[in-house]
Amino acid sequence: MSADQTGRLLGDWLEDGPAYLALAKAFRALITDGRLPAGTRIPSERVLAAQCRIGRNTVTAAYSLLRTEGYLEGHRGAGTFTALPPGHQRVRTASQDARRFPENRIDLAVAQVPAPEPLLAEAVRDAACHVGKYTDGPVHDRVGLRELRQAIADRYTRRGLPTSADEIMVTTGAYQGWGLLLRLTAQRFDPVLVDAPTYPDAVQAIRSIAGRPLPVGLGPEGWDPELLVSACRQARPVLAYLMPDHHNPTGHVMPDEVREAVAAGARRSGTLLVVDETLSELTLEGPAPRPMAAFASRGQVVTIGSLSKIFWSGLNLGWIRATPSLISRLAALRGPGDAGNSVVNQLIARRLFDDYDAVLRERRLTLSARRDHLVGALRRHLPEWTFSPPRGGLCLWVDLGERVSSRLACAAEGLGVDILTGSRFAVEGTLDNRLRLPFVQPPDVLSEGVERLAAAYAAVRGHRSRPTAHALLAA
Ligand SMILES: Cc1ncc(COP(=O)(O)O)c(C=O)c1O
Structure with missing residues (x-):
């Protein structure tokens, strides 16, 4: 992290008492609340002293205290990195x-x-009436029923993002979509950018393919576009997993100008943006956010969505929106153990789309x-x-x-x-x-x-x- 970014994150840290204690306290707060994730390289003592216009001794004393406490690692000359003392490991409750x-x-x-009842029961009955249409043909369809993909595509088009059924693949949920994208595009040890904090299973999925989560902290106002863009520039992550709408857990909505800046930064670093829209349509006040893909060039954003939070998680139904060529490669990845969603399940979902609004x-x-x-x-x-x-x-x-x-x-x-x-x-x-x-x-x-x-x-x-x-x- 650059001196300028560190200075901005530290903010107005000076308070009564010894300056080195105040500086250490400000760092500790940033590290423990996740805005400076563990493993972040911070500026050298000399550079930070110049940035904050304070004596180098103050920074030296603050870093030394933080090192003793376990909040910093590394030695002068070899780089200084944020860390977490042993007592801070995630506590399982x-x-x-x-x-x-x-x-x-x-x-x-x-x-x-x-x-939603009685709507779900009606949709189940309706699916039972229509399933006959499919019972004498091949059923292993890894992209999903055309009529459901069309309904999902139409929903995007109505949200301002023209989409065709060929750009949609049905999955068992947003989580599966993320897992498939990781398997297709990321190699072992590849950095994968995530918001910090974020949806925990998204990080778990990165670890399951031995990828390296690269957390970028959200501040009190949400995303810092400079931090995101510089993380892309420095680490060149292959993928970034973002939740710009009603972010889980913070609830932030990414402003349009940040969407533009992030899309431009990711384009320069060759990072594929994966946008989790599981919560996107749950706007309770104000205008609905414009889909992130509307701010990027074609193919630069892949969207994953789900019916879990609007209809019912028991449906196990989600999707991926991507270019048709990426959809074909993702479908091929599913393999014999994953033949797609059941036809009945997809017919139920299809019927539910009629009452979406x-x-x-x-x-x-x-x-x-x-x-x-x-x-x-x-x-x-x-x-x-x-x-x-x-x-x-x-x-x-x-x-x-x-x-x-x-x-x-x-x-x-x-x-x-x-x-x-x-x-x-x-x-x-x-x-x-x-x-x-x-x-x-x-x-x-x-x-x-x-x-x-x-x-x-x-x-x-x-x-x-x-x-x-x-x-x-x-x-
Ligand atoms: C942000 C986010 N993405 C994805 C999921 C999982 O969605 P699905 O059930 O479609 O896999 C959840 C569920 O809690 C979530 O909060």
Whole structure:
């Protein structure tokens, strides 16, 4: 990271007391909340001192303290890299491992919507009536039924992105689409750019092909185009996985000018942009974002989409939008163990597309009411937590103000509430000051969940361990 970018991220860090402690504190905050991901090369002492217009001794003392604490690695001359002290490794909570479903448990972890009924049942009946059309021909079709691909393509065209059925391949979900793209285009150890924080399974998929996630941190306002573009220029990632619309977990929407800058930067570095639009149509307020592919030249953006968050995740139905030649190569990659989606499933999905707008309207009404309800309950019971209510998506991204998310998850588990800690969304084990709270549950469940969370939070704060050496130094 350049001195200029580091200086901007550090912001106005000077405060009362010794300057080196204030500088170390600012770095620590950037590293632990993921804006300076572990493994980032930071400027040398001399260069940072010149950038911040401070004495070199101040930087030397700050780096030395951070090295002792485990936040920096490397030695003078060989480069200095951010790191995470051992205690910061991602904490697995019981709620992740042993999800139990006794009566009266409250799930504030999973961001999934219930199936739209009676529409789903009608679509199943309709599929049963139409399946006869396919029963005496070959059924192994790895790109998907033409009529479903046409419905998906038409939806893109209506969103302002003219698309033909040949540019669509049906998958078992957005996740499968991402996995296929990784397998087709990335080699072992290839860097793959991701937002930090991001959807954890996207990172897991990169690791499963032995790729190297290259996290680029989002700030309080979202993406920093300069950081993204310079990461592309320096690391030349083959792929970048981005969620520009109602980002999971932060809820940010990428502004148009950032979309343009990112598309231009990726074009220069030869990076294929993979845009996850799983949440794109869940705009609760304001205009719907223009699809990222509309800002790039043909073939430069591949879009992955899904019916999981609008209709029902039990449909296992998603798609890839790409050039016809890329679609053919992806379809060929599926192999004998993956013959595509079932015909019946695709006919159900096809029928659901007829009611897409009506379902979306209903979802938006319900979700915005539930988002407002959750916001109100948190402001009443946990006023010290901060967040910006998102204008779309399914979740609030809460700042707890201190690194207690993992302990809170354990305490909440004991009170019958499942939550996901911020660190689940970090590429490394940072973001323990964050919590992702979905607003998909009915209002009474959200109220009860927040009351229990407030009790869990009080318990965590009441049993706070003795301050650590680092907290004392930072105080
Ligand atoms: C951003 C994002 N992408 C993809 C997925 C997975 O989608 P699918 O069920 O279609 O594989 C999820 C599910 O939580 C998600 O949040």
